[in-house]
Amino acid sequence: MRRGGWLLAALLAAPVAWAGRPLSVEDASVVERHGCQVEAWIDRAHDVTKGWLVPACNFGFDTEWQAGFARTRADGESRYSEAYVQAKTLLRAATDAEPWGVGLVLGMVKRPLNESRRDWDHPYVLGIFTQGLCGAPVLFHANLGWTRDAEARRDLTLWGVAVEGQVSDRVALLAEAFGENASSPFLRAGARWTVTRGLDLDLSWVVRPGGTREERFVSLGVTWQTGALSP
Numbered sequence: 001m002r003r004g005g006w007l008l009a010a011l012l013a014a015p016v017a018w019a020g021r022p023l024s025v026e027d028a029s030v031v032e033r034h035g036c037q038v039e040a041w042i043d044r045a046h047d048v049t050k051g052w053l054v055p056a057c058n059f060g061f062d063t064e065w066q067a068g069f070a071r072t073r074a075d076g077e078s079r080y081s082e083a084y085v086q087a088k089t090l091l092r093a094a095t096d097a098e099p100w101g102v103g104l105v106l107g108m109v110k111r112p113l114n115e116s117r118r119d120w121d122h123p124y125v126l127g128i129f130t131q132g133l134c135g136a137p138v139l140f141h142a143n144l145g146w147t148r149d150a151e152a153r154r155d156l157t158l159w160g161v162a163v164e165g166q167v168s169d170r171v172a173l174l175a176e177a178f179g180e181n182a183s184s185p186f187l188r189a190g191a192r193w194t195v196t197r198g199l200d201l202d203l204s205w206v207v208r209p210g211g212t213r214e215e216r217f218v219s220l221g222v223t224w225q226t227g228a229l230s231p
Helices: none
Strands: 034-046 048-059 064-074 079-090 098-110 120-132 139-151 154-166 171-180 186-196 199-207 216-228
Touching: 079 120, 139 171
Parallel strands: none
Antiparallel strands: 034 048, 034 216, 048 064, 064 079, 079 098, 098 120, 120 139, 139 154, 154 171, 171 186, 186 199, 199 216
């Protein structure tokens, strides 16, 4: 989704609850019922800086409703560059006995800097699978989906795989590959640090093999979860 048009992120599957940042690959979980979270991050490339703000809440139909908004600074100018809205629901929640889950995401992307089709013209659908590995504090995530590039007038296959492992009570290491069928994937490696309950910081490095300088960047982010706001 990220992050092309699908910059996606969220949370847990096995008995351990971990936040999704800095992963772009989605996991089979949703924000706690009647709770919210806010993710914010900055992607810093050689000549371009992009900042994202992504609030999400779980109110109604046990579904995570999420929106993301980005501004990009390049050539001395800062412009509103991208946005998305999406809904994520679980088709099967993980349990202690069977630590695997399945989810579904439906979303729409807006790209106001396109030459044409600048509105909410780019839909996407993602199937999500998360598996806890062999009783260890490690989770594997896989995504497969579809999107419509309205400006290019073509359909694309979205995919992503990720793994995250807890190495201490407060630190997790993460790695992923994600992209679409028409180009080479992005690769990410990073770490997440839990400052206190509900507050995480993350740092990661992203590269697209054979890509431009703008497709090699450092990402620094924060996630804040409110917990349940009402019974």
